[in-house]
Amino acid sequence: ILNVEQSPQSLHVQEGDSTNFTCSFPSSNFYALHWYRWETAKSPEALFVMTLNGDEKKKGRISATLNTKEGYSYLYIKGSQPEDSATYLCASPNDYKLSFGAGTTVTVRA
Amino acid sequence: DAGVIQSPRHEVTEMGQEVTLRCKPISGHDYLFWYRQTMMRGLELLIYFNNNVPIDDSGMPEDRFSAKMPNASFSTLKIQPSEPRDSAVYFCASRGQGGETQYFGPGTRLLVL
Numbered sequence: 001i002l003n004v005e006q007s008p009q010s011l012h013v014q015e016g017d018s019t020n021f022t023c024s025f026p027s028s029n030f031y032a033l034h035w036y037r038w039e040t041a042k043s044p045e046a047l048f049v050m051t052l053n054g055d056e057k058k059k060g061r062i063s064a065t066l067n068t069k070e071g072y073s074y075l076y077i078k079g080s081q082p083e084d085s086a087t088y089l090c091a092s093p094n095d096y097k098l099s100f101g102a103g104t105t106v107t108v109r110a
Numbered sequence: 111d112a113g114v115i116q117s118p119r120h121e122v123t124e125m126g127q128e129v130t131l132r133c134k135p136i137s138g139h140d141y142l143f144w145y146r147q148t149m150m151r152g153l154e155l156l157i158y159f160n161n162n163v164p165i166d167d168s169g170m171p172e173d174r175f176s177a178k179m180p181n182a183s184f185s186t187l188k189i190q191p192s193e194p195r196d197s198a199v200y201f202c203a204s205r206g207q208g209g210e211t212q213y214f215g216p217g218t219r220l221l222v223l
Contacts, residue, residue, distance in 0.1 A: 042216070
């Protein structure tokens with residue numbers, strides 16, 4: 001079982017502010033790291049799949065970086081909007097299974 | 111593409127009753143996953159199939175849980191008999207052979223009274 005950890009567990013952001021949070025994972029035998037966005041009452045939706053050390057991916061105001069040597073990934077939200085409120089999950093694949101972290105729940109206050 | 115389809119979306123049942131959850135993966139996807147989401151344990155994998163064959167069922171809580179995939183377009187997760195602690199949201203997800211991303215269905219919210 002891969003130990004994927006996320007911090008903080010939750011955070012509150014004022015609309016317009018930027019924020020970031022962390023996913024840490026075992027750096028040995030790294031294969032890939034997934035980020036998912038999970039809105040309340042909906043299903044998890046894939047954001048990024050990251051595979052290369054130093055990788056940076058972007059989707060609108062959301063971006064992610066990857067450091068496979070030290071075993072962490074940051075997810076950034078620039079200029080947070082209320083619609084960014086969701087739980088952000090990271091996951092590490094093991095064979096064809098995904099081991100999910102507990103998530104960071106972001107609440108953006110208008 | 112309609113995405114992953116799950117039914118029912120909500121289920122309320124009484125303890126001891128049999129519950130059957132259904133999933134239709136995205137057409138052409140070779141892998142199908144059943145997850146359970148609870149406050150205590152987060153999102154946990156129960157079982158997954160590859161080409162309709164169960165590959166890893168180590169996450170299935172106990173013998174009351176069973177899953178089948180009779181063909182490439184349909185899978186069921188059955189709980190018999192159901193217990194209140196089975197109350198959770200059950201997600202089905204699928205992925206293709208060449209892809210990494212899993213695509214999740216809308217989930218079934220199960221409440222066992």
